[in-house]
Amino acid sequence: MSRALVSSLAAGLVVAIAGSLFAGVVWLSPATIAGALSSTHTTLASLIVVDVRLPRILLAALVGGILGLAGAVLQGLLRNPLAEPGLLGITAGASLGAVVAIYYGAAAAFALATPLFALTGALAAAAAALVLARGGGTLALILAGAAISSLAYAAVYLALDLAPSPYATYEILTWLMGSLADRSWHHVALAGPFILAGAALLLLTGRSLDALALGERAAASLGIDVARVRLLALFGTALGVGAATAVAGSVGFVGLIAPHLVRPLVGHRPSAVLVPAALTGAIIVVLADLATRVLRGSAQGIGLGVFISLVGAPFFLWLVLRTARRTE
């Protein structure tokens, strides 16, 4: 069941990525895309496909994948269906890092300043959560994360208040809404390794999460080092989600919803949720990015994060209601 699910999700992701290549400002035919991918000299189509769309779509898949995976791991680790990277302050920390880069003008000095600052912010937030919750249980970790999250967002809004020019305010707001517009291979090269490293750490937690489902004490009695699992999960999330937030801005909701979408299909073993949740997250973000490119209308287009929440929230509500009715 699980293997069939994983392969069909993987196939779905490949179809979504391939389909995504066609659409945008310029609509391309399959023959043009094939030509662009195989040709050795530069044409308009090859520039658009290879240098503009491919990096953007790959980033969408990476960002969605790590958000889904991190959501699944954190929901397992904290045994809380509302857990997601945003809950532990990691998204907020990354946002703060990026906003500092924009506010102090580092972003204007070099284009990769925002990603680098964001990654630093995410790691700092995760480290702070771990230190604050040291010795405490799951609840302590959630509370520490929530506190760090509030603090980081307060600092973000403080920066908005103090922003030196309308330009900085505008930049910060656009960034907070999340976007993959015009991301290049630079961004893939920057975020990719961190996202993959984060994913590897997160996948290492699978077995322990199954044991943790029985409770922390039971898991410890089974020989699971709870502190180590926690470290893996948080550090992996900070690396992966930090890098993702660094290049795409804050993209909410995917981490929350992706595990819930696949859980009914794989049963409730936390480790079985991980890979399907990652693939589902990747599909969601690839399709959402496609939608923001197609549904632009007269204005500048819709922010990626905004679009996902707008479409995702009603769907999630429906899912919650359906689950509640079933369990009554």
Place this chain on the structure above:
Amino acid sequence: MRSAVAAIALLLATGAAAAPVRVMSISECTDQLVLALVPPARIVSVTWLSRDPTTSLMAHAAGQVGVNHGLAEEVLRDHPDLVVADSFAAPTTRALLHRLNVPMIEVASPETIGAIREATRQIARAVGALPRGAMLLARMDRTFADLAADPPLGVRVVAWGGGGFGASRGSLFDALLTAAGATNVAPDAGRGGPDVERLLVAAPTLLVMGADAAPDLHANVAAHPVVRRWQGRSVTVPQAHYFCGTPFIGDAALALRRQLHAAVPR
């Protein structure tokens, strides 16, 4: 004789090659300068924002050329000879265009009269329109000289522009007020303009409001009973006059001077 003709022909040829034929602007404020400097036939597109007369002085001219949304795909599709951008164009887009070796100039968004001169000259040079740029700047300077020749009004004003634009020190709106001969008595009010208490303390003779088609949060303050004490003692400036820095700020200052003259209670 023949060699002289050849030399002139060569000069013409290199001159033509030096000027980019088709220009594309991907920021609203560079749109204004490109539309002012380059004939529409040579403009591929400007941003869709420049068709909105609320903030764009060149809305009419923008209607005669194409529009873009500041995206790299649009630039690649239209392959202009030159892209003009400022810091409002997304940094990711500018970085991507650099990577793809798209010919592009980036200007700083002008916030002062000096910066307007610099940006106008920079774009004029890049699009091969130096004489037109010099003409626009000379006209601006002439208008300022005329304004300066008149005794300054010294009328005490407080301004807000709506949409997050105020006349804080160093802003274009502040420069416009000063050029028109007004004294900005709340230059530290921050973006968006002063709050009601500051307004009372500053006690200006006139309020200068930005005409703003879209309602915003600041409209609530304008409806405050205290603010309404200035009803009949206010002038309204189109937001487009200080939204972007252009050489037309001279004309804007002249228009504001006339309004102030008419509104100052005697």
